[in-house]
Amino acid sequence: MAQATKKKPVAKAAGAPVSARIAAQAHFHTLRLGTPFQPRIDALARTQDWYNWAGYRAPHSLWDEELEYFAIRSQAALFDISPMTKYRIEGPEAEALLNRVTLRDVTKLRPGRVHYTAWCDDEGFVLDDGTLFRLSPTRFRLCSQERHLPWLLDSAVGFDVIVEEETEAVAGLALQGPTSFAVLRDAGFAGVERLKIFDLADFPHDGGPQGNTQVTISRTGFTGDLGYELFVSADMALSLWDRLMTSGDLRGIRAIGYTALNRARLEAGLIVANADFTTAEHAIRADRLRMPDEIGLGFMIDLEKGHFNGRRAILEARAKRKLRYVLVGLEIEGNIPAEHAIVYHKKAHEVGLVSAAMWSPMAKRNIAIASLARPYGDTMVEDLWVEIYAMRELQYQKLMKRAKVVARPFIKLDRRTANPPADF
């Protein structure tokens, strides 16, 4: 645990006692950890198709990536989000700290609410994006792709607040899809129907021999669909999984891997750090750094709320027109995914790169997210093309396809926000 207070202005993580340190030595035997849900996931893993998510063994797919995608869109899909980095930020000045550190106005984030936000270094370059959960007036959870403890602790100097990394201690599940509400209600989470989009609340969970605890359920997700995220202490993970699976049995619940989720997120027009943009602490090449306005996160910036990290640089870049890139949604002719294709103006002048692309089964359109060098994609949106190298039986079929800048999300589902949530 790390603490920063006014009296003790140096944010310092206390050194672990020697015995605890030595007890932890053996971690090198397991290079990819299992999450608290691993026994259940392993039992369902028919494809044995794993990838490394922040040091955890996570499934690309479990049985069939295409069908897993349709589970999200037609029934309810269960996806393990435990490897996501989580920080507990708590104290009388937690709100003030987070307001200083993130782009959006945290004073407007009421207890029991979640918002999607991002944060920048002092030069206004995006360190990461993530979700901020306000669990109580003085307690927050910040979830992100990358790790930020030094930066949070350094920012916390002078604030009466505790910053603690709780990735391993807290297990997380995303339950997404049209029947997700019904699954939760049938699992006995009374009152879950009252959760509107971006609301959160605690619900009792009887973990059997492990005792009683609370599950935090929020109506959030990464799919653009009706969906929820559930957080519980790691030791209650399996009983929570079983509770959902049991109640979901009649509602078509399926566990899924990342490939399916990634498709859903692309349809929802959502970006992924270090896939659609490079985070500032990982960008070795200076021209890879991005300001919020350059990756479609300008809407988060709240200039009314007072000082926050990067504010000065962002204002200057806006005033002096120093913004060099723009992140856009593209609709591309044909049906061949344009993953990592180069974007051209007038088929000749290179103006950007596609970072994610797919044929959208929901929209029946060929969609993509791309970063373009301004003014292309910003004021110049005509005559854009992507060059697709489609490998077919050891030959590239080179295609030059017209691309149209379109608004994100690529699909908009009423059931995502409908109140009360539909009971499928």
Place this chain on the structure above:
Amino acid sequence: MKAWDAIIIGGGHNGLVNACYLQRAGLDVLVVEKNDWVGGAATSRELTPGFLYSNCSYVCSLFRPEIMRDLELPRFGLQVISYEGGAVFTRDGDYLANYRDRDAHRREFARFSKRDAEAYDRYARDVTRQCRFIQPLLMRTAPDPTSLRPRDLGELLYLGKKFAGLSAQEMALTLRFWTMSISEFLDEYFETDVIKANFALSGIIGTALGPMSPGTAYVLLHHYMGEVDGSVGAWGYARGGMGAVTKALAASFKASGGTIRTGAEVDRVLVKRGKVKGVVLAGGEEIYGKLVVSNADVKRTFLKLVEEKELPEIFLRRVRNFKIRGSSGKVNIALDSLPEFPALPKDSPVYRGDMHFTDSMERMERAYDDWKAGRWSVDPFLDMVIPTTLDPTMAPPGKHFMSCFVQYAPPKIGGREWTDADRDGFAESVIAQIAEYSPSFRDRIVHMEVRTPREIEAEVGLTEGNIFQGELTFDQLLFNRPVPGYAQYRSPVDGLYMCGSSTHPGGGVMGAPGRNAAAEILRDLAKSTSHMSPAHDVI
């Protein structure tokens, strides 16, 4: 009498690289080496039956892959094998390991500090950025800022452009980085002493400076360069010890028609009317050559081999003042079995990596205090590896070669020469430190080679035993290496060139000085350099 096209004084790796490139350009080249073997500070010798030591250098991290390729070194037997991380043993019975796996590395650091564990990404990013800036400069002749020749202006412009390519922030960071101490640099990222000590060692290896001395941050880059190279197999053990590098070079040289004479010490460089004529060997034999290239360090070359009257006063003065203070020693040990370190789990990959016992910045700085006082460090800093955990060619099965690089060891003890008793005392400080962490260590020792700066100077010819042929401080780098006005491998004597680590870009088994010098020589001879690859792109 035969006059060679070029005579290279010294068969160190840079002399051999230089000789290879010149021979391949069609010159008739002779290498004269004082020892009965080639290699200089990159040698492997069998001093006790069955065991091969990397007598001086022991890790191949800097050698330019472009050179390996140009000179076909793989064909002549060179193989570099990556190794696994390493550890700093702590005095409380634990250790801090470096694992190759990124997540294991983070978890390991988190055992000591969660904060520092998460600070590593930013640290790695910043060091990588600095390396990427320096790396393309390694294989280019440094510009002479006082010259108005188009080439120098072009190179200055290149430097300027590279600099201009940095943001204001980065430029400031780069300038600070080149001048600050490794200790201050690490303070900007980490809070845990042992984690800082873990990284600091790269800032002091081979340097007569402590972790708190300005300029040590740059030295770190010198040791990181191999890791950012991007070419797999650029960092690791040379299979067969570091002598494998020079063995392959010598074979490549001979295959292209070159001649090597070992056991041939040059006593003097022959100069007539300001122009080089050849060399005189210690026995009096004269060998004539149209040009002479010295692989020996700049002090040895110009203060011992060339008559003073042939050299301008200011040049001589600068050569005399060139900082080349010895700071290190080496203990090579043959072991009849793998030593055990009770702090380590039995299957730890650390056995196959580098091991250290200095777990705080203060201990490191105190070790340096001893150097300043003219003593070897009572509590030395060791960089210890057991290459035979990965390389089966250096010891019989089950037996091991252990290499201990030791800091600090001053060139003189309290102002006087090292004695044999001093040498034994120095070795005991090393053995005692290892035995503290490996109780049965002493019993496993079969043979030992102990090298203080005295032995390193006497055998390799490295003045004061300085491993880099001159310190890598910023005042002795780029166009100031070895001395201002002579950073382009030429000397005040017509036809006499330098190609050793005293020249840009400096020490380490890198090959770049030898290669760059060859490019300059061929330019002077108006010969093609098409057989020399330019530096790989850093993209």
